[in-house]
Amino acid sequence: MMAGKLIATREGFGEEIVTMGKQNKDVYVVDIDIGKSCKTVKFRCELPEQYINVGIAEQNGAGVAAGLATTGKIPFVVTYAVFGSLRMVEQIRQEICYPNLNVKIACSHGGLTPANDGASHQAIEDMGVLRTIPNMTVIMPADYVATKKLVKAAAETYGPMFLRFTRDAVPVIYDEDQEFEIGKAVKISEGKDIAIIANGDTVRLGLEAKNLLEAEGVGVTLLDMHTIKPLDVDAVLEAAAKTGRIITVEDHNIINGLGSAVCEVVSEEANAKVKRIGVQDQFGMSAPYERLLAMNGITVENIVATAKEMLGR
Amino acid sequence: MKSMEKRVAYLRERAKELRKSALTMIYEAQSGHPGGAFSIADIVAALYFDEMNIRPEDPQWADRDRFVLSKGHVCPIVYAALGHKGYFGQEHLHTLRQEGAILQGHPCMKKCPGIDISTGSLGQGLSCAVGMAIAGKRDKKDYRVFAVVGDGECNEGQIWEAIMSAYTYKLDNLVLVIDNNRLQIDGTCDEIMPNIDLTRKLEAFGFETFDIDGHDMEEILATLAKCKASKNGRPKCINAHTIKGKGVSFMEDELAWHGIAPNQEQYEQGMKELREAWCSEENEEEDPTTVEEYLEGMKELEGGAK
């Protein structure tokens, strides 16, 4: 019904967190003075008893959330991805992950989506950095539908988690009844020639590339790896065994993100070639979002070309 | 005293031109932060067109005074000052936030001449200003460092860490300007994280403090002069009481105008108000009408002073 509609995934978060908060009085929002743009205004108005705003003080916010979690509350710390990862990374490590507390860091402005704000606001290292901390779960939903389902799952599943949403609008690709499980890839298609593993706002690109390749008779396995940690190892190995060729696509530095996670598994346990498409270890700049993706080869054309190259076509 | 009057009139005109440029930039980019840009326009005008010892033709001049925009999101007002000073061609003032532009959404020192440090993530710039000021002391240079910090930005713990190091290292060459416009994003500072009394806080942290009306040009100039004269080993803090959005009636003191661009109608209305601003009848008769004439007048003043 909604398929194709353009909507930023931060909107999905803003709606679902209200539903979660109404269902469970322990669900809290800890805002860091950007609730407006991270879409928590509705939560703030409707559930003031479950709402805290610590001002522009990310490190304090992470610590306050940890304290709340020790009493059984389920705080969602809400900010931009670059700050919610890097600015408070040590607090996340020491006070959230080490004691394994039930804190969720829920961030808008993931990847290159804060496009015209420039490099200072674009988050290209966040998922990789947080992936290296024990006990942390790292998630980026592909669209509005996936966001709502995964936010619900996050609220209902114990443990530290980082969720990353888009600032800019991306198309809805899933039906309302699609199911999502943390740590389990969504297999969008199955084919024997090549596998495309994408996450977040790049799943839509993988989908378009898949359609183009299939039209040329190439069998494509397309996985939405919304959770990069814990990685769905079985899904990766199955895709590797079936196709022997994997392309990863992500709106994140090619170092230490989805591509790296897939390579870690494949190099140890499979016989397949992996090509990584993502941010080319360079800072962004102010420019339209689609242009920033293009500067890094994160495009449908490049996925198709890479697939053909791997297939020797 | 005539010369002080002329300086003030000139700088007010300058501030008006900065606001017009910043508004145009944000309108053309259809993105940016007008509110906090306008609240510091008068101070930025005073610094760039009167106080700071700088050479636009030599942005890397080692002895220059430094300017740190710790609240980097309001960079259009500083870009306007740099452009009007001649750090780069005026054509750049129409490229804010565009692909390939030197005028990034948040200031980038590698791209834009005249930017002394990249900022955008709040709370960090003041520490860099402290580093510059310490280097000035160690290298026995006379330059001074001016840092503009937001009142919301004072929520960040790092600001207070920087304040403590400024006192520790006796940085009387550092002037911290707090843009006390009483608003942040999710509400007023009093709602989100009350600052209570920043002057008293800074005093307690060892700074020499000045409480001023950040839109009163005469007071700004007098205070900057006091900061310059005071070599007592204490860092300076100007707690500038300002109005977010100052200069455009519908933006003034309005939370909503923190980070949005005007539409065409709002832009035209804003420009009209800015053009007409502060043109009291007597001023209209007395004052030169173009920026160039003001510049000439300024040169005379400078010559007279030396």
Ligand SMILES: Cc1ncc(C[n+]2csc(CCOP(=O)(O)OP(=O)(O)O)c2C)c(N)n1
């Ligand atoms: C570390 C960090 N957290 C959050 C933001 C998002 N942000 C941009 S402006 C702003 C509010 C700033 O308020 P204030 O310092 O009072 O500035 P002003 O009122 O002058 O705009 C926030 C929270 C940021 N840029 N950096």
Ligand SMILES: [Mg+2]
């Ligand atoms: Mg403010």
